[in-house]
Amino acid sequence: MVALTAESRPVLQPFCRLRDDPVRGRVVLLAPERVLFPCGTSQAVLARLDGRPLGEVAADLADRYAAPADVILADALTMLQDLADQGFLAEAGADQGFPKEATP
Amino acid sequence: MTASNPPIGLLAEITHRCPLRCPYCSNPLELTRAEAELDAAAWARVLEDAAGLGVLQLHLSGGEPTLRPDLEELVAAARGAGLYVNLITAGVLLDGPRVRRLKAAGLDHVQLSLQDSDVDSADRIGGFKGGHAKKLAAARHLREAGLPITINAVVHRQNLDRIERTVALALDLGAHRLEVAHTQYYGWAFANRAALMPTPEQVDHARRVVDRARADLRGRLVIDYVAPDYYAKYPKPCMGGWGRQVLTIGPDGRTMPCHAAHTIKGLAFDSVKDRPLRWIWQNSPAFEAFRGTDWMQEPCRSCPRKEIDFGGCRCQAMALAGDARATDPACSLSPLHARLHALAREDAATDAPFTYRRMLPKDRLPEAPPALRAVEDA
Numbered sequence: 422m423v424a425l426t427a428e429s430r431p432v433l434q435p436f437c438r439l440r441d442d443p444v445r446g447r448v449v450l451l452a453p454e455r456v457l458f459p460c461g462t463s464q465a466v467l468a469r470l471d472g473r474p475l476g477e478v479a480a481d482l483a484d485r486y487a488a489p490a491d492v493i494l495a496d497a498l499t500m501l502q503d504l505a506d507q508g509f510l511a512e513a514g515a516d517q518g519f520p521k522e523a524t525p
Numbered sequence: 526m527t528a529s530n531p532p533i534g535l536l537a538e539i540t541h542r543c544p545l546r547c548p549y550c551s552n553p554l555e556l557t558r559a560e561a562e563l564d565a566a567a568w569a570r571v572l573e574d575a576a577g578l579g580v581l582q583l584h585l586s587g588g589e590p591t592l593r594p595d596l597e598e599l600v601a602a603a604r605g606a607g608l609y610v611n612l613i614t615a616g617v618l619l620d621g622p623r624v625r626r627l628k629a630a631g632l633d634h635v636q637l638s639l640q641d642s643d644v645d646s647a648d649r650i651g652g653f654k655g656g657h658a659k660k661l662a663a664a665r666h667l668r669e670a671g672l673p674i675t676i677n678a679v680v681h682r683q684n685l686d687r688i689e690r691t692v693a694l695a696l697d698l699g700a701h702r703l704e705v706a707h708t709q710y711y712g713w714a715f716a717n718r719a720a721l722m723p724t725p726e727q728v729d730h731a732r733r734v735v736d737r738a739r740a741d742l743r744g745r746l747v748i749d750y751v752a753p754d755y756y757a758k759y760p761k762p763c764m765g766g767w768g769r770q771v772l773t774i775g776p777d778g779r780t781m782p783c784h785a786a787h788t789i790k791g792l793a794f795d796s797v798k799d800r801p802l803r804w805i806w807q808n809s810p811a812f813e814a815f816r817g818t819d820w821m822q823e824p825c826r827s828c829p830r831k832e833i834d835f836g837g838c839r840c841q842a843m844a845l846a847g848d849a850r851a852t853d854p855a856c857s858l859s860p861l862h863a864r865l866h867a868l869a870r871e872d873a874a875t876d877a878p879f880t881y882r883r884m885l886p887k888d889r890l891p892e893a894p895p896a897l898r899a900v901e902d903a
Contacts, residue, residue: 423744434701436634436673438609444531444579451609453634453675453702454749456533456581508701508747 425502427476427494430513437509439467452509459500466497472513475501529807529816531579534771535608536586536784539568539599541776543589545615546652546881547640548717549679549708552588553787554890556882557776565595567798569602571774574802576606580772586613588776591623597630604631611636613677616663617656624666635667636704638677642690650683652881664698675702680731681721682873688731692738696746703746705735707753711785711840713882716891720879722872728756755869759830760837760853767815767839772806780805782812785840789814789849815839815849822850824858847896854897861897868897 425431433439437452439459448464450457459467465486469478476490479497483490504510541556563571572583583603590596591614603610612627613636639660641647647657667674676695680688688705695703707728708714708721723731735750742748754761764771764783773784778796781787787794792811795804806812814820818831825836836842837853845854846861854861880891 434673435671438633440607442579442581444577449581451581451633453611453636453673454582454704456609506743506747508744 423505425475425498425505427479427498428474430472430474431501431505431510432470432472432513433467434509434511439464450509452507455507455509462493462496463500466500470510529768529812530770532575532770532772532806533580534582534584535572535575535580536584536771536773537568537572537599538586538588538773538775538784539563539590539596540588540592541884542592543587543615543882544592544617544653545589545640545656546883547650547679548652548713548879548881549650549681549721550713550882551709551711551784552882553712553785554716554885554893555887556588556884558884561777562593563776563778563798565598565602567778568599571778571797571802572599572603572608573606574797576603576608578803578806581609582611583608584611584613589615589618591616591618597626600627600630600632604633609633614638614663615651615656615660616667617653617659619659619663619666621666621669624663624670624672628670628672632672634673634675636675636677637664637667637698637700638679639691639694640679641684642687642694643684646684646687650879652879661698664700668699673702674698674700675704676700677704677706679706679708680723681708682723682727683721685723685727685731688734689738692734692742692746692748696742700746702749704749704751705731706749706751707731709751709754710844711788713880713891715844715893717877717880718894719872719875719877722755722869723753724873725756725870727873728753754838754841754853754855755865757855758857760834760841760855762834763838763841763853766835768806768812769816769835772812780809782815783838783840786811788840789843791849820850822852825852828858844893845897864897 439450442449450459479490479494482493540562541552600610610632611634612632616637640650644657648654678691710718735748739748768782773781778798779794780797781794794811795809821836825831837855839849841853842851843849852859854865
């Protein structure tokens with residue numbers, strides 16, 4: 422996975438876990454040698470990474486939070502690209518985070 | 526007293542026993558014997574306490590943690606408490622069935638060490654003939670079980686010339702992450718410093734190789750790089766600050782802010798056998814000793830970087846400056862920094878032999894190098 426776009430279908434790698442942290446009262450993303458504390462918007466995006474294209478995820482969130490989809494998409498791409506570069510995302514259907522041929 | 530935040534990570538050194546004898550090991554010269562190790566029930570209780578205290582990640586290390594037949598119980602207890610479970614292993618004891626049992630117990634991730642990319646050199650550095658081949662097999666078992674692998678490559682003068690091949694090997698083994706870590710001079714590594722210190726040319730080369738590989742392998746292999754202290758301009762923010770993010774529990778339950786803290790004279794470390802983990806983290810004098818910035822001397826005290834690197838490493842300040850409150854000599858603002866750089870070059874030019882790590886009685890331990898004197902008094 423190199424550059425994410427609205428057509429990308431990223432999912433969290435199986436070795437990353439999103440969970441509630443009752444001690445700190447927030448959500449944490451656990452990954453090898455990394456602990457991330459995603460903000461509310463990031464959590465909403467991460468919770469929806471189920472193999473759908475990111476454009477659909479953004480549209481869903483735009484609907485839910487009455488915000489412009491293009492702004493949500495741009496924010497999501499920035500946040501997710503960072504995770505992808507750290508190896509925490511895979512393209513849905515691929516097994517090692519390598520992009521398969523572009524899905525039409 | 527300084528208020529403490531909850532810790533994020535716990536390094537559990539569940540045994541000091543190890544089939545390898547790496548001279549770069551950061552375990553203490555005086556190793557803990559098997560009879561003194563905490564049992565699985567004691568660890569299970571500690572891991573639950575750690576999660577309750579706020580720990581999110583557990584690093585099961587040693588020694589060689591897979592030497593403990595009850596490792597699966599520890600993994601299951603940790604995972605049951607919600608911890609992210611990382612196993613730090615040499616891999617030489619990992620066959621297919623063991624890997625599958627660990628995976629079934631809830632293991633999340635494995636850090637597999639390589640001593641070198643060349644088999645003869647790797648076996649010589651590890652002091653274990655046939656070890657490298659067993660590691661390659663272990664990587665295959667891990668991959669087949671679907672466990673993600675980080676390759677840990679501790680680098681030094683005797684393997685740095687093959688760093689490109691080490692990067693390639695990590696990729697071949699199916700690792701998603703590679704840690705290229707210059708040797709940290711604690712414990713056995715400190716006693717072996719002259720045999721391990723890289724040359725300045727090797728350090729420059731390593732930096733270039735890592736930068737290039739990061740660009741070439743973006744999205745395929747994440748490379749973390751731990752810079753060499755003795756060639757640094759600023760010190761590492763050791764442990765993210767003393768008693769601030771992480772804690773270490775030794776094989777016998779002794780609990781410390783880092784795995785080398787026992788080298789600091791005058792600190793007494795409480796054990797989870799005697800005290801609740803929460804009390805140790807929040808109140809024990811050893812954890813309070815260097816928490817925050819009030820303990821600092823100049824030049825740290827007035828330094829704008831004091832909340833960035835916390836004056837570097839307290840253990841290194843102790844070992845090199847003879848004072849745990851001193852600025853880590855790895856910092857260019859330390860009066861000992863010039864001497865440290867000169868010493869690195871002197872060490873790198875020697876052909877000192879390895880002193881292999883092993884269990885020895887207290888009166889037969891190898892000698893550690895002396896503290897530095899400033900250039901002007903030398």
